[in-house]
Amino acid sequence: MSFSEFYERKFLVLLSALVTSRYNLPNMLIKDLGEFGTIEVINQLISSSRSKEMDSVQHLVIDSGDDSAGWSPHGTTELITTDTVVEDIHFTSESISWHDLGWKVLASNISDIASMGAYPSYAVVTLGLPPETEINDITELYTGMLSIANKYQVSIIGGDMVRSTQIFISITLTGTTSKEPLLRSTANAGDVIAVTGYLGGSAGGLRLIQQSVNVSQASQDYLLTAHRMPTPQVESGRVLVDCDIRTAMDISDGLADDLSKLCLASEVSATIYLNKVPTHSLVKSSFPETYIELALYGGEDYELLFTGNITAVNEAIQLLPEGACIIGEITDSTPGVISLVGEDGSERVATRQGWDHFT
């Protein structure tokens, strides 16, 4: 989930004020505001209409804006997240098989629960499909979903199936934790920043599919698996909580974009040292010129990005099942701004590349 992310855009706040005070926004289209701008307008509308007396609001502990939202009626925190993919926008029939699509869309939801330090539990699955869809394709899709569901103890307990011209798959997943959930909004200047695993593999896989780059069989296997069957970091999320880490999110839109969102939510900035960003040797050898761009802006790695004091982060690194790397630190400059420091000490600001499909 990515609601409420760009609070710094003053013009959107103004716009939202206009909306909620019932002025019209003549001829303004989603493609003018973009996904995050539109979501900001929606969020203002929601928060301005919400009554504090509502029973449900009283238990709400994590509102929209984090990887999952959560409520806590009796000690345990219940979480919910939702993620949708649309054919020709998020995937094509050439980029992924039905089986792997099933795996991947559930993986991306599980990742949003994992990044809260919680365990996933129940999923409902909505399919938008043309009547000409083959039943075999649907059983393949579910076989992929069920493989990852069983691996992470997720039960698919319902859903909806609707007719549509363009294929879409929408999953809503719940999760639960008895501990303090990991948030985006708790980073402090002075925290070190770390990531689990390697970055850029998924984007490398997509590039391989789109541009038929000539790489070794081992690289091909690594890159395509990273793109098509990513691994959500459920155990890593739990380890972070146990090490008293408070701040984390999953990397779905790319390190630079996601770290910027985390910084905006925490009203801080960050510095990243490019030579510390972890990239797999097969990504480096396949894309020697561009691997760092893939790692910074690629997205869909579903690794965890976390911050904390150096002691807690080092303790976590020792205990994380696949390790982690410290890549930089949280600073108190302009909220959301990410500085990239090269090996030669040169510094530049990360451009937001992101994945706004509307603009």
Next chain:
Amino acid sequence: MSFSEFYERKFLVLLSALVTSRYNLPNMLIKDLGEFGTIEVINQLISSSRSKEMDSVQHLVIDSGDDSAGWSPHGTTELITTDTVVEDIHFTSESISWHDLGWKVLASNISDIASMGAYPSYAVVTLGLPPETEINDITELYTGMLSIANKYQVSIIGGDMVRSTQIFISITLTGTTSKEPLLRSTANAGDVIAVTGYLGGSAGGLRLIQQSVNVSQASQDYLLTAHRMPTPQVESGRVLVDCDIRTAMDISDGLADDLSKLCLASEVSATIYLNKVPTHSLVKSSFPETYIELALYGGEDYELLFTGNITAVNEAIQLLPEGACIIGEITDSTPGVISLVGEDGSERVATRQGWDHFT
């Protein structure tokens, strides 16, 4: 939600066995099996893959197949339901405004929680939209959703927004109850059958929009409101639970279809007396020839259909905020078969008309 509904279709069970034993279904398409046939194949796949050792399964108290699914980790039952509408399939820009669409799609989800005797709590909203969508339309949509959300204490706490050529709106809603949820599967032969409110109003409204029937202003207001801004029966659901009613569902696909689903889930049959089916005087006067067809097959009334022993049902009728009518009884004939008895005592079997958009 409408998973697991047509268990009587032996050929589907056979087909599912083929699927789960990894045979192929060459060239079979969704339009060949229909929505419910395809869902049956999916359900077989899910249940055959599910391990009883899974933590989440151990708390599952209502699996797919009812209006909502539910789990009960610590006394309270948590419920989840999801419902999606697609442009030109479930609505058109002529049939409904953005405001009323927002109201209606959340109403249909709230109704699936109400029919379990539970209170709705948290919603996540996914919008599939073309980039050319006007921001004003989206704020109208949310204004409609928030009107009904606030009325029923629902908090919208997140969602997703994706680009798509065809507009769709998908909502997942949670609910909660500390009492025994109302199910579809608990009806017994000898139970009387009752419905709250009036039936056929929504279908009458749709007919008015599509065929410009000449009716009074009062009828027009009544019919269009019934179609565009239906009222979910949250309080009625609670009253039923308090009166020890165990069996209920909401009427979304029409009385005949929905009662047939309830009977299939309970492995019973039913008889309905046509002169007892409650239709509003404005529906009767607007459609004097066809009002009973609208009531039986129209759908989207979101009233509650319930069964129980005559004493409990009569007690409920006294206490329900808008009353209810006894319309027939549960019988022990072929599961799912609904007999319609006319005023002259003649009897016929209800044909399933349903809303399968795939066939």
